[in-house]
Amino acid sequence: xxxxxxxxxxxxxxxxxxxxxxxxxxxxxxxxxxxxxxxxxxxxxxxxxxxxxxxxxxxxxxxxxxxxxxxxxxxxxxxxxxxxxxxxxxxxxxxxxxxxxxxxxxxxxxxxxxxxxxxxxxxxxxxxxxxxxxxxxxxxxxxxxxxxxxxxxxxxxxxxxxxxxxxxxxxxxxxxxxxxxxxxxxxxxxxxxxxxxxxxxxxxxxxxxxxxxxxxxxxxxxxxxxxxxxxxxxxxxxxxxxxxxxxxxxxxxxxxxxxxxxxxxxxxxxxxxxxxxxxxxxxxxxxxxxxxxxxxxxxxxxxxxxxxxxxxxxxxxxxxxxxxxxxxxxxxxxxxxxxxxxxxxxxxxxxxxxxxxxxxxxxxxxxxxxxxxxxxxxxxxxxxxxxxxxxx
Numbered sequence: 001x002x003x004x005x006x007x008x009x010x011x012x013x014x015x016x017x018x019x020x021x022x023x024x025x026x027x028x029x030x031x032x033x034x035x036x037x038x039x040x041x042x043x044x045x046x047x048x049x050x051x052x053x054x055x056x057x058x059x060x061x062x063x064x065x066x067x068x069x070x071x072x073x074x075x076x077x078x079x080x081x082x083x084x085x086x087x088x089x090x091x092x093x094x095x096x097x098x099x100x101x102x103x104x105x106x107x108x109x110x111x112x113x114x115x116x117x118x119x120x121x122x123x124x125x126x127x128x129x130x131x132x133x134x135x136x137x138x139x140x141x142x143x144x145x146x147x148x149x150x151x152x153x154x155x156x157x158x159x160x161x162x163x164x165x166x167x168x169x170x171x172x173x174x175x176x177x178x179x180x181x182x183x184x185x186x187x188x189x190x191x192x193x194x195x196x197x198x199x200x201x202x203x204x205x206x207x208x209x210x211x212x213x214x215x216x217x218x219x220x221x222x223x224x225x226x227x228x229x230x231x232x233x234x235x236x237x238x239x240x241x242x243x244x245x246x247x248x249x250x251x252x253x254x255x256x257x258x259x260x261x262x263x264x265x266x267x268x269x270x271x272x273x274x275x276x277x278x279x280x281x282x283x284x285x286x287x288x289x290x291x292x293x294x295x296x297x298x299x300x301x302x303x304x305x306x307x308x309x310x311x312x313x314x315x316x317x318x319x320x321x322x323x324x325x326x327x328x329x330x331x332x333x334x335x336x337x338x339x340x341x342x343x344x345x346x347x348x349x350x351x352x353x354x355x356x357x358x359x360x361x362x363x364x365x366x367x368x369x370x371x372x373x374x375x376x377x378x379x380x381x382x383x384x385x386x387x388x389x390x391x392x
Contacts, residue, residue: 233245243257
């Protein structure tokens with residue numbers, strides 16, 4: 001298959017639309033079920049690159065959950081704690097494979113943003129992962145292969161219209177890439193930068209200690225940023241991204257957005273949230289939405305008399321600002337990556353409030369001294385990678 005005709009482009013009025021190989025070669029994908037759209041394929045190809053690099057960097061199976069050409073979450077296949085199993089809604093699924101654990105983490109980091117995602121897996125999709133995906137709202141998946149039973153499980157989604165793509169894992173794209181904007185062709189060399197421990201060697205703070213676990217998290221953060229619309233910042237902990245701030249014009253807004261998502265990830269682990277008395281008939285998506293509101297300043301939207309009865313068997317206590325701040329103060333050892341330098345120490349101040357201890361960023365700001373000084377104030381270890389990771 002040299003080309004594939006799409007229903008339309010980014011929007012229904014953008015026709016005709018197709019994907020094709022300019023050199024006349026075969027497309028590196030096989031569509032096993034469904035019919036992907038233009039944005040689906042953008043998510044699929046970006047997501048596949050991300051998980052392939054994560055697997056190469058860590059040696060662990062990797063997964064990502066993409067929405068609108070940026071990851072909502074990315075992770076490697078480390079075992080889940082009992083609390084993580086509960087907040088990711090997989091505590092009833094028995095033993096999970098490493099690949100299924102990776103997707104549970106990727107989906108669970110920001111379940112609001114992952115709703116209706118496009119999934120990318122580094123490894124052949126197994127039955128455990130397919131069963132997890134089966135009950136989530138998702139547009140499609142790309143992987144290097146599928147176990148026969150897993151493929152049948154996925155084919156049953158969306159009344160047989162779930163998009164399932166098999167990619168040639170040995171495909172190597174041309175070293176130069178092009179795209180057209182406003183009738184003008186842009187050309188550049190592909191971003192082939194390899195992200196590994198060498199990027200984290202230049203530690204510029206008083207604290208020079210970055211443990212191996214943090215280096216894995218920093219690699220996850222930086223590889224995630226490589227395929228996230230810029231400007232972008234990523235918080236990571238325990239083998240997964242826990243907050244991604246994408247596409248913001250200001251660096252501090254990236255840091256705040258990603259930090260807010262990281263905070264929500266951790267707040268979901270508080271006993272007040274874990275033990276919310278949901279009615280049995282409330283589905284996972286509605287629970288996610290309700291939890292998000294409950295943890296916000298708009299909590300009365302779900303706790304007011306006449307409303308809480310729709311969700312809960314009894315009216316929960318308010319999760320106060322003071323309680324939330326006290327809980328967030330116990331979040332520690334978070335890693336943070338930035339796709340470009342921090343221009344001011346305010347980014348570090350915000351990162352500190354979300355438990356950040358390890359930072360990787362390019363460096364090169366005229367205010368580097370201020371940024372380093374702020375890190376030293378909190379005992380953080382920060383390295384300069386000297387590499388920018390803009391993606392557009």
